[in-house]
Amino acid sequence: MRRTLALAASLLAATAGVSATRGEQWWAHVQVLAADDMKGRITGSPDHLRAADYVIGKLKALGLEPAGVNGFLQPVAFTEQRILGAETKASLEGPDGSVPIGVPDAMIVSGGGGAAREAIDAPLVFAGYGLRIPEAKHDDFAGLDVKGKIVVVIAGGPSTISGALKSNARSERTRYLAEKGALGIIALTPPKQIEIPWPRRMLVASQPAMFLADPALRDIKTPFFSAMFDTAKSELLFKGSGHRFEEVAALADASKPVAGFDLAQRLKVKVAAQRRDVMSANVVARMPGSDPALRSENVVVSAHLDGLGVGEPIKGDTIYNGAMDDASGVATVLEIAAKLKAEGAKPKRSILFLFVTAEEKGLLGSRYFASRPTVPAKSIVADLNFDMPLPLWPLETVLVLGAEESSLGEVAKAVSVAQGLPLVPDPLPDRNSFTRSDQFSFIRQGIPAVAFKFGFARGTPQEAIEKEWRAVRYHSPSDDVDQPVEKEEAVKLNDFVAEMALRVANGPARPTWNADSAFKKFVRP
Template identity: 45%
Template sequence: MKYFLFSCCLALLIFQPVEGQRRSNINAPAQAWWEHIKYLADDKNMGRETGSEGHRRAAQYVANVFKRAGLKPGGTSLFYQLIKFRARRIVEQESSLALIRNGKTIPIVLGDEATFNIRVDNAPQIEAPVVFVGYGLTVPDMNYDDLAGLDLQNKVVLLLSGAPSNIPGPLRSHYQSERWKFLKRAGAIGVLSIQNPKGMDIPWERSKLNRFLPSMVLDDPSLDETAGQRLGVSMNPATTEKFFEGSGHSFKEILELANNEKPLPKFSISASVRATVKVTSSSLESQNVVGILPGTDPRLKNEYVVLSAHLDHLGVSQQPEGDRIYNGAMDNASGIATLLETARALGRRRKPLRRSVVFLAVTAEEKGLLGSKYFAHYPTVPPTNIVANVNVDMFLPLFPLRSLIVQGLEESDIAVDLRLAGDTLGIKMISDPEPERNSFTRSDQYNFVKRGVPAVSLKIGFVKNSPEHETVKSWRTKRYHDPSDDLQQPMDFEAAVDFNRIYLRIVESMANRPKRPQWNNDSFFKRFAFDIKTTP
């Protein structure tokens, strides 16, 4: 009982609301880190939506800290790399979705049952047959092809998100990100995607609220990975059964097969889908913020380690009631704060680093990793001289730091630097305990990977199904992409300081190592290394 009471008191001390902690005895490093978050996640920045005045104000703040830390401007306009976007908003009252079965129209209720993916340039009107294609995956490395033998010409595919568990994590992650390329090659014109409830970070009732936020694409057709897709829809798994009526299958059957790791059937749906999509479009400009700490080694100073974190968040909800500002304190003001404190620490370092370090605060991560995609394709330093990327996105200091989850740990010899840094502080490096979430391809490091650059992403670690894991899952369910990711939420300041400390050690190790990082010989991603040497 005494131990239980002590644990409860400790939890109350650690996880009290942060404004209460600010007034208590937190140390100077924690306070410095927290001050950045307080500025970036303040209501006055209105959620830092890409292209907004709040984002511009946040970018200016980052640039000013870079300058004061002694970094050199690394953008195309001083510290800024200016990027043009096209934004789209759904006009839902003029849009509709329906199944057409045996001449009857079966309406699909927008919001409650489905949402349009307006990152896709949806056709204003479309009607087409539907085919269920399982996971809709093609993985040439394993001779796995859900599309083999199917007639998909001018058809819309219905698929379950995810992948078979026997496909290794790196291949599973990569080929899910490449899904449309193979569907387009097979003749498909649209995608209806059902997420497996088991893998949903955000409940449908919350995620549907974001459908009125603007979607964006880069104003550069060469970087559009959805070209040719005429319909994109996300389906509520709780109301999807109507699609399977008359097919000889049910969605309940499909879910049971997937959850029991058995193959999924493929079959025609006994209906067509009809959609009317009305959007408004506009052009806007946003900015990556780039600062460079020059190295001092005569040879290695021309090589660059890129440290990235995304600056943007979701902006302001269109809902009429309640807290409407998506402050994004953990996602990802926390990562930007770590970037800024690292710049300050390295600027004060008496012994200069051998390699140069690029500090990159990217825009439009929430719009589809667009800011990092732009930088990876149009870097402001020579592309062949970018030797590594370390990304921080929502590292979640919710409990004491005893290990670091390293997405990409098995893929390159960056692991050597990570483990050396960890050994000095007693921190263990662990692989992603949730590979099924495909996190390695869902944040900004993956745009560097696809350009041949060894990359990792770091988060505070936990063991799967542990109490810490439950804490993380609860945070995702309640606060991820929600206005409650704000300055009032509980957090562990000591864990944040420990994270920043080991992050700094990792950066120092990578910047001073004698040879540039290399992909491991057995890494799936080694195949991309050729790209950065041949593509301007």
């Protein structure tokens, strides 16, 4: 049975009195943060606040300075939006007449991004991968009329385009489509790209979404419809079009070009939603720099503290503990801070240890911090982020997401050589990992950023382990402290990033984007 908070805390106290290994010390934080008593640390809950108090206690014990606006805290205002699936009515109007679409058993309507469009009746158009990438002379929307329509897209992208470019294009397309007059978007997933089985997605969809209360920080200022469709039922959207989902899915699974075309269906939806105001907070601590000329600059080391809370039961368990996602990352940032303090590190630049809220709600806490930091915005030189590093096998290689985009990649290479840990490229670039976690909030502000995971290659036993973990434990109650974890191997990655943080903090120049990086465009004058 998973340990309670009280038991985990007593174990942590006990290890302080004996020579616990560093892996056990790291794991002790995970045991506290992912205990059943923490109830999944959902944003805005008393449980998330207790998790924040635990982190603050550790930061104080290390002698780190508070760097929030209220001590260690940076409060953030949200609007919580819950889509009521049982009361939401949807149908496809087309060649077979009116075909009811179950919500969420066939279609999951997103409550994130902003206030949901409450009523919609619009034609559908298929836009292939839905990627607009001027740098690669690729535009799936060219020649398509999207005004007044719902745009259907499929996951993936041409193999000839880098994963970073594709990820960035996906992050920008909703705003682009809204500007072009589209009313909404439906995302499809080809069979070989499924990460989470649809029944589990349905369970998570029952939880409320959130968006930032301040409209200035949202990508879209007006209501916009956003949904995903069950792969097993996506054929319904293509009826009468002369095309089949099976055909386009096969092309997407092979990363081949996928053309767009008009669909013969209209989607009619009446969305039922509930909203309420929620407050939560980021936690920020500072290790002051030692160099008079550089200490006003800041290197950020980050992870997200929030989880999915209490949700629909799976095998009778309702607590989505979030041990790997992302209590493990929080523990790693705490242990990096502890390592630097224990070794008497005197970084020239200051180092900020940032524990953000609302990552699971759409990177919202990090977006707020990166947009309205508690330090001068120009002082932040880089972000090194942890989200599910997944120490599930011996650490032999390191995946540094974004290493090829900025000079942080050269720092990573130097540490790689020094520690004998080769770097590997992203084995699954169409997963969009580089833009799916909090580092992307910093990138959008023009700040070089990278994220870290245990490396693996396609076709290896490690890939099989990672795939099974995502299919079984990712965003489910079984992501708890009873799962097998390589605790001592986790510390090796902690040391890798601790060394990177020091090298960035002590470097003569700030990190810069590479000349050919698509993310240079975010740099502000």
